[in-house]
Amino acid sequence: MxxxxxxxxxxxxxxxxxxxxxxxxxxxxxxxxxxxxxxxxxxxxxxxxxxxxxxNAIARSLKVKRTATLGLITNDLEGVFTMPMMRGVEEAASNQGFSVFMCNSYGEAAREKNHLEVLLDKQVDGLILMSGYKVRERGAPAMSVGTLPLVYLYQYTRDLAVPCVIPDDQGGGYLGTAHLIGLNRRRVGFINGPTDFEQTHQRLEGYRQALSEAGIPFDPTFIKVGRWEESSGYALAHELMSLPQPPDAIFCASDSLAAGALDALHQLGLRVPEDVALLGYDNRPFSAFQRPPLSTIALPLYEMGRLAGELLLKAIAAGTTQAGVHKVPCYMVKRQSC
Amino acid sequence: MxxxxxxxxxxxxxxxxxxxxxxxxxxxxxxxxxxxxxxxxxxxxxxxxxxxxxxNAIARSLKVKRTATLGLITNDLEGVFTMPMMRGVEEAASNQGFSVFMCNSYGEAAREKNHLEVLLDKQVDGLILMSGYKVRERGAPAMSVGTLPLVYLYQYTRDLAVPCVIPDDQGGGYLGTAHLIGLNRRRVGFINGPTDFEQTHQRLEGYRQALSEAGIPFDPTFIKVGRWEESSGYALAHELMSLPQPPDAIFCASDSLAAGALDALHQLGLRVPEDVALLGYDNRPFSAFQRPPLSTIALPLYEMGRLAGELLLKAIAAGTTQAGVHKVPCYMVKRQSC
DNA sequence: GAAAATTCGGAAACCGATTTCGGTAAAGCC
DNA sequence: GGCTTTACCGAAATCGGTTTCCGAATTTTC
Missing domain, CATH: 1.10.260.40 (lambda repressor-like DNA-binding domains)
Structure with a gap:
């Protein structure tokens, strides 16, 4: 005792x-x-x-007006994209002794506002606004956050004076297309998602760039656009394969599209990758379980989260936030579909 | 102006x-x-x-000695089990105006200790220790947390005076087996995981209970135990099907086991579910992409997280924490393998 | 109508640290 | 040896709220 x-x-x-x-x-x-x-x-x-x-960190914070605390508001704590990003920001933060508040807005402005209020009340030093969906452009947060350092994660913005980090979709489009070309495919079809998503343009641009570098003329009949759904991939792959001179490779702008395309190819009795090589995008978990397992361009989610955290920490330390979009490179995960 | x-x-x-x-x-x-x-x-x-x-919540907290803040330390921010649980605790917390700090220990005691120190310094009102792996028994946290309210999430403990919330695996075992029996299968095999996991015993116990209620005698030759791997499921399904009187249904204690068993069944030219019905456990994402899509017993992850949060908040409000294990019911997700 | 109770609002202490500022002692300088 | 500078330490103010306690005004009670 x-x-x-x-x-x-x-x-x-x-x-x-x-x-x-x-x-x-x-x-x-x-x-x-x-x-x-x-x-x-x-x-x-x-x-x-x-x-x-x-x-006592609370007492300390009261005086020094820093809390070593970050807020992270996501619109989706369920989806498969969020977790690696969260892990990245958590790691960046804890490496510098910061903690992070995790909030879920469910995409509702009212909830986002409420979370913002609480986080502001709790004097967070900075804020990350993260999306769990495919990146889209977004406007200002649901309420003014004054001069609080802010970074957008997996959300695109043109106008706001806020840094945002997104995947380099043009690079990913280039990477995939170049890989297909390297496999000696010269007729590569491209099944894209809806044009109101910024990344569909980027991915297509990368595709064109790779084609042009390889000296392959761009053929608009090889480009198909649908929705982010398996059924779209299925239908558009059929369209592509019924062309007079069908492609020998198909690059899909998402794994769901690719899964649909795979079904179509199977139905036509075509072998993948021998007859036509197939490449997806996003590295969704299910892509590894297709037959054959789908090669795909992976989103650098962890790295994006980490970068977002580091940018925010830097902004907090420097007292100045430098706007601009930060693109982090996608990478290829090779499986057996190409 | x-x-x-x-x-x-x-x-x-x-x-x-x-x-x-x-x-x-x-x-x-x-x-x-x-x-x-x-x-x-x-x-x-x-x-x-x-x-x-x-x-200013910081100033307020200094005086009132409450921060309306929870800490959540997980050993795995990557795995597929963590996210729904996190969402549950986040929701329980934010419903009552609490915020939650998300920390990742990567299963390392040193990191856990460090996170605990920071959280304690920041005066969190309570703590959730969560595992992202299959539930195992675990001992005390990496450092003393004094009288701070604590709850274990997806971690089992026998001794500590701490509430822990886990899935009701016996109920799940019962549920699955009863469903198979209801499908008129009377010879149901059971492929289990390693015996040093608490839940393998529970799931098996549920299996036995369902059998006994249906008046079907327990046949030990129908019970196989392996590791949590597809290859185990494959091998053990082969063993089961080479019995003189093979089963007409197989219940696997995990989806990976079931995926392996499915391969074996296909190889034997058996139809699923016509010849043998197959049922998995865990509702892993890939189970929906098997052929046929795998029926499975789902872990109530969101509900578990939510309950953990609510228990913790209640403990904080009451000033007393009531130990004990809280089991929350698993549920069945019916697909096409049974 | 006087005494007691109640309502209302403010002064001041307090939570647990940090930081400024001033005073003393020691060291350096010529 | 006297004077200036520097090193070291503590008293007190401060951060932005909450809470206790007290006094004045009002209402209730008898």
Whole structure:
């Protein structure tokens, strides 16, 4: 049984008393301030560790007006894209001693506003607004956040003076197309998603770029656009394959599209990848379970989250946020469909 | 241009001045304290909303010693089980005005300890320790958390005086087996996971219970145990089907096991579900993409997270935490394999 | 109508740290 | 040896709220 009961919350006063100094001195020691003799420094440290003292972050924050806390509001805590991004920001944050509040707005402005209020009340040092859906352009947050550093994650914005980090979809389109061409396919079809998604243009642009670099003329009849659905992929693959000179490779702008295309190809008795190579996009979990397992262009979700966190931390440290869109490279995951 | 520039951080002093009362009165109004005349109450409210005043939660917390903040430490922010649970606790928390810090320990004690320190420093009101893996028994947290309310989520504990919430695996085993029996299968095989996982015993127990209720004698030769791997499911399904009187249904204690079993069944030229009905467990995303799509027993992850959050909030409110394991019912997702 | 109870609002202490500022002692300078 | 500079430490103010306590005004009670 210990001689003295350990008071549960041990304050700076307690260690000051034990070390026979003033609280201010203890504070200075804990913060490695100069003008403290090494003898008292030692004494204070000893007292602190003996009492197991850890400063109350709340009290500290009140004075220094920093909380080492980030807010992260996502519109989708369910989808498969969110988790790696979250992990990235969590890691970036905790590497620098920051914690992150996780909030889910369900895409509802009212909920987003409410979360923003609470986070602002709790004096977060910065905010990440993250989307779990395919990246779309978005406007201002649901309420003013004053001068609080902000970064958009997986959300595109043209106008706002806010940094946003998104995947490099043009690079991904290029990467996939170039890979297909490298496999000696010169007639590569492209099944795209709806044109009101920014990334469909980017991915197509990458496709054209790879074609042009390889000296292959661009053939508009090889481009099909549908919705982000398996049935679209199925129908459009049929259209492509009934062309007088059908493609020997199909690049789909999403894995669902590719899954549909795969069905169509099977139905036509075509072998994948021998007769036509198939490539998806997004690296959705199910793509590994197709027959054959689908090659696909992966979104760099973890890296995006990490970058978003680091940008935010930098903005907080610097006191200035540099707007602009930050694109992080997609990468290829090779399986057996091409 | 507004007459008076809005000072960015508006404090209780500001509204006191505008309303011509003391700060204490403002505080009382904001907290709906009694003994305030309705006239001054109105006046203060008007001033507050005119200045757009929101109390600084940090300052408040310092005094009241509550932060309306929860900590959530998971050992796995990647796996597929974590997200629905997180969403559950986030929702339970935000419903009551609480925020939650998300931390990832990667299963490393050092990281967990570090996160615990930070969370304790930040004065969280309670803590959820969550696992993203299959539920296993676990010991005390990586460091003492004093009297802080705690709940284990998807982690089992026998000894600690801490509530833990886990899926009702016995119920799930019962549910699946009963369903198979209801389909007129009387010879149902059971492919289980390693015996050092608590839930394998539970699931098997549910299986036995359903059998016994249906008056079907328990046949130990129908029980196989392997590892949580597809290859195990494959091998053990082969063993089962080479019995003199093979089963007409197989219940696997995980979806990976079931995927392997499905391969074996296909290889044997058996039709699923006509010749042998197949049922998985866990409702992993890939189970929907098997051929045929796998029926499975789903873990009530969201509900578990939600319950964990609610238990924690209740413990915080009551000041007392009631230990015990809380099992939440699994449910069946019917697809086409049975 | 006096005494007691109640209502209302403010002054001041407080939460637990940080930071400024001033004073003393020691060291450096000529 | 006297003067200036520097090193070291502590008293007190501060961050932005909450809470206790007290006094004045009003109402109730008898």
């Amino acid at each position: 210990p001689i003295e009961e350990k008071k549960i919350p041990v304050t700076i006063q307690d260690v000051a008393q034990l070390a026979n100094v003033s609280p201010s001195t203890v504070s200075k020691v804990m913060n490695d301030a100069p003008h403290i003799s090494s003898s008292t420094r030692e004494r204070v440290r000893a007292a602190a560790s003996k009492l197991n003292f850890r400063p | 507004p007459i008076e520039e809005k000072k960015i951080p508006v404090t209780i002093q500001d509204v006191a001045q505008l309303a011509n009362v003391s700060p204490s009165t403002v505080s009382k109004v904001m907290n709906d304290a009694p003994h305030i005349s309705s006239s001054t109450r109105e006046r203060v409210r008007a001033a507050a909303s005119k200045l757009n005043f929101r109390p």
